[in-house]
Ligand SMILES: Cc1ncc(COP(=O)(O)O)c(C=O)c1O
């Protein structure tokens with residue numbers, strides 16, 4: 001299988017090349033030249049599989065030319081053995097045909113573990129085979145950072161630098177990153193917001209001359225194809241448990257960088273019967289405005305009670321647009337020139353998107369109300385991101401006769417501020433492996449939003 005760039009001007013690349021690159025050379029994102037498809041019978045045959053078996057089956061077509069069956073099996077087993085729920089991605093029923101899929105049972109308590117514990121293993125394997133040492137550089141609004149650090153901290157061939165927006169992640173999120181004192185882990189608190197962090201990471205991929213000889217940058221954000229690939233699996237897992245392929249199953253997804261929901265879109269493309277995907281946003285609602293009113297104007301980023309979704313420039317939306325524009329790389333390259341300003345989509349593209357995607361915005365007051373209402377009505381404690389997804393599902397699900405799965409993207413313990421606002425007095429004990437998190441020593445560097453300064457810090461640290 002070959003992977004091509006959404007901007008059409010970079011050479012096609014193999015799975016391994018794509019994993020160890022970041023952006024394509026033309027600034028685009030890699031996507032498979034052709035998406036593998038499972039027949040209805042093949043999907044029906046997956047019904048009894050546990051999560052690990054399913055992960056091997058769903059991911060194999062993407063990696064078959066680069067990894068042996070044994071290699072993939074080993075990666076998947078090791079990636080998910082650190083999860084603390086036997087089902088890995090369990091479903092909880094809230095109401096008639098309304099479900100939550102808990103994606104926070106990995107070591108860092110957010111859905112990012114699904115892809116990043118796998119990616120850490122994959123990097124280790126590919127880099128050992130090549131005898132290569134790389135520099136991982138990533139941007140985080142709070143959750144990718146700790147999951148990536150956890151996935152890479154033991155990799156001898158990796159130094160990892162994570163940029164988070166200074167004072168804009170929760171204290172638990174920050175400490176999960178900054179208390180890992182391994183020699184190959186570097187945390188940078190950037191004096192800016194998440195978009196600034198992400199912009200700097202992308203720009204660094206374009207000019208890597210600041211790195212010592214022989215080293216290159218590798219991405220852990222969802223611009224890396226392997227991140228998206230690993231996230232497709234839990235859509236299959238949920239849908240198979242709720243009657244697919246005989247029955248359509250729909251999803252509501254708290255959305256920021258559009259990676260998670262894009263994985264759901266791909267699961268559908270691979271044959272899963274999905275009729276509605278709900279994009280749930282906080283007050284940073286550019287995706288909601290774009291999908292509902294073709295308004296993609298940039299507004300100042302707001303710091304919200306769901307900080308992991310405080311994102312305005314949503315990387316993976318480009319991958320969707322590539323499909324919606326008939327996989328015309330030139331059209332996407334032209335469109336992306338306007339991403340920072342007034343990007344207008346063709347009316348028929350917005351219409352085509354609306355056939356599958358709905359969207360809904362929930363501000364901070366709505367988030368607090370949603371956490372409270374969900375708790376009072378169902379007894380379920382949702383983190384602020386998950387609550388936004390559940391509220392969006394309640395507001396815009398199209399067919400109540402079909403199961404709706406709301407992705408629970410993080411554990412509530414990561415966001416005590418929002419939970420306490422909704423349910424004062426609610427106990428939020430940290431799980432045992434993080435019980436002493438607030439006593440652990442922290443190490444991080446506060447740096448200005450200045451690429452030269454960040455590059456100098458990185459070069460001197462290596
Ligand atoms: C807890 C949580 N929920 C939702 C999201 C949004 O996911 P995506 O960026 O894949 O749209 C993120 C971060 O990305 C997150 O950390």
Ligand SMILES: N[C@@H](CCOP(=O)(O)O)C(=O)O
Nearest residue numbers: 140141142143144221222308
């Ligand atoms: N919410 C994310 C933002 C980065 O998204 P990614 O999926 O592209 O890594 C985070 O928690 O860091």
